[in-house]
Amino acid sequence: MKTNNKILLSSALALAVVGIGDAEAKGKNKEKCYGVAKAGKNDCGGKGAGHSCSGEATKDAGLYDFLALPKGICAKLAGGSLKAGGDEEKKEEDK
Secondary structure: HHHHHHHHHHHHHHHHHHHHHHHHHHHOOEEEEEEOOOOOOOEOOOOOOOOOOOOOOOOOOOOOOOEEEEEEOOHHHOOOEEOOOOOOHHHHHHH
């Protein structure tokens, strides 16, 4: 992973963690955000992750691992997707 991507992912995750604490404190709704969890820091895994439990992600930004984030945050994160597996069309274009 390129250094810039690592910095963006780290920054996004830091902001997301702050957002999670705020959402829990205020009781806001959350959504599953795939593709942004660090290895071992996922909330759970979707179909295709090879597991279904918290903390079992084996790689950073796994497309089937998710974090529960306040609604609207996922769309602001680089690599974030509301669907397990991410945006298949976009992945094909990037190749």
